[in-house]
Amino acid sequence: MTNKNETRTIAGIALLSLAGALATAALLSSCATLFGRPTELVLPNQETAMGIIWGAYGRKEPPPKIYWRTGDSLDCNEHRGFTALTFQGNKCVSGRTVSPISVEVAWVDGQKMSETALAHELWHAALAYQGVVDPLHVTEGWAGTANCGCERASAGIVQKANAELQKVGW
Ligand SMILES: [Zn+2]
Numbered sequence: 001m002t003n004k005n006e007t008r009t010i011a012g013i014a015l016l017s018l019a020g021a022l023a024t025a026a027l028l029s030s031c032a033t034l035f036g037r038p039t040e041l042v043l044p045n046q047e048t049a050m051g052i053i054w055g056a057y058g059r060k061e062p063p064p065k066i067y068w069r070t071g072d073s074l075d076c077n078e079h080r081g082f083t084a085l086t087f088q089g090n091k092c093v094s095g096r097t098v099s100p101i102s103v104e105v106a107w108v109d110g111q112k113m114s115e116t117a118l119a120h121e122l123w124h125a126a127l128a129y130q131g132v133v134d135p136l137h138v139t140e141g142w143a144g145t146a147n148c149g150c151e152r153a154s155a156g157i158v159q160k161a162n163a164e165l166q167k168v169g170w
Pocket residue numbers: 120124135137
C-alpha cells in the first residue's frame with residue numbers, strides 16, 4: 001500500500017531521475033560538439049570499396065553505416081585521429097566500431113580508402129556479427145596489422161582487404 005507521502009517521494013525520485021537523464025544527455029551532446037561530430041559524408045568510390053571489403057570478409061549482412069571523422073572532428077595526432085572512449089580509456093584513434101551497424105573512421109583530405117581504418121573497423125563489425133569482440137586485436141584475422149597482438153607474421157584478412165583496394169587505386 002502507498003500513502004500520499006510515499007507517492008510524493010516516488011514522484012520526486014522520478015523527477016530527479018529525469019533531471020539526471022537530461023543533464024547527462026546535455027553533457028554528452030556538448031562533448032560531441034566539443035570534439036566535432038562525425039559526418040554522413042559519402043566519399044567517392046565508397047560504396048564499391050565497402051563491397052570489396054565486406055565481400056572479402058564473406059559477410060551477407062548489410063555493411064555498417066560509415067560515419068567519417070574529418071576536419072575539426074580530428075582533434076589529435078596532428079589532426080589525423082579523434083579522441084574516443086575505448087576499452088583502455090580515452091585514446092586518440094583512427095576509427096571506432098560502435099556496433100556491427102555503425103562505425104566511425106578518420107579521413108584526412110586526400111587520403112586513399114586503403115590508408116584509412118575503414119577495412120580495420122569493418123573487420124571489427126564482421127567479428128561482431130560472429131559474436132566476437134576483440135578490441136585488442138588478438139584473434140587470427142589481425143595478423144599482419146600494426147596493432148596486432150598476435151605472433152603470426154602472415155598477412156591478416158584486413159591487410160588482404162586493403163590490398164584489394166590498392167589494386168584498383170583506392
Ligand atoms: Zn581495432
